Amino acid sequence: MNIEPMSWFWLALTLAGYLFSRWMYQRTGRYLLSPLIFVPVLLLAVAVPLHTAYAEYAGATHWLMLLLGPATVAFAVPIWQQRALLARHWPALLLGMLAGSAVAIASSWQLANALALESQVSLSLVPRSITTPFAMPLARDLGGVPELTAVFVMLTGVFGALSGSLLIRWLPLKTALARGALFGVGAHGAGVSRAREVGGDEGTVAGLVMVLMGLLNLFAAPLVSALI
Secondary structure (H helix, E strand, C coil): CCHHHHHHHHHHHHHHHHHHHHHHHHHHCCHHHCHHHHHHHHHHHHHHHHCCCHHHHHHHCHHHHHCHHHHHHHCHHHHHHCHHHHHHHHHHHHHHHHHHHHHHHHHHHHHHHHCCCCHHHHHHHHHHHCCHHHHHHHHHHHCCCHHHHHHHHHHHHHHHHHHHHHHHHHCCCCCHHHHHHHHHHHHHHHHHHHHHHHCHHHHHHHHHHHHHHHHHHHHCHHHHHHHC
8 A cells, every 4th residue: 555545544543443432431431442542552453563653653643733732722711711710729729730740740750760761761751741732842842752752641641540530539538629630630631531520520620730730831841951
C-alpha cells in the first residue's frame, strides 16, 4: 500500500477504535475498555506486525494533534462557568494545586534520576501530571520530547484514575470539593472522567482543577526550568 491509503487507514482505525471503546465503556463501565487504554493497545497491536514507526503514524494523524489548540482555548469555558466556586474556595484550591504540582514535579525528577534516564527523557517526564494540551508545550519549553510526554501523561492519568477510586474510599474526604480536587490534581483528563462517575459536583471540581493546574504549570515553566 502507498502512503496515502495507509494514512487513511491509521486515521480511520484511531477514530473507529475511539468510538467503539467509548461505546463499550459506557455500556459496561469496565475501565480497561476506556479509550485511554483500549485505543493505544489496539494501535500498538496493529502497528507492530505492520512494522509501522511512530513517525509514520504521527504523520498520518497529525491533524488530530492540531485539535489540541482549540481544546486548550476551550478550557477557559469551565473557569468562567465555575467562577463563583473559584471565588469561594480559591485559597484551598491554590494551596492544593501548589502542593500537588510540587510533589508531581519533584517525584518525576527524582524517579528519572533514580533510573538514570537520559536528560531529554527526564525532561519529558516532568510535566506528566498536567493534561496533554498543556503538558506538550511545557515539555517542549523544558527541552523534552512532547510526544513522549503525551505517553507519560496518559499512563499517569490511567494510574491516577484507578488509584483515586481507591483513595476516596480510604481517605476521610467528606466534601465534593476535596474528592474532585483529588482527581483533578493527580489524574487530569482521566481523573475528570472518573470523578464524573463519582458525582456531578466532583466532576465539575476536577475539571476546574485540571485546567488551573495546567495554567499554573505553564506560568511556572521558567522557574521549573531554572530549578532542574
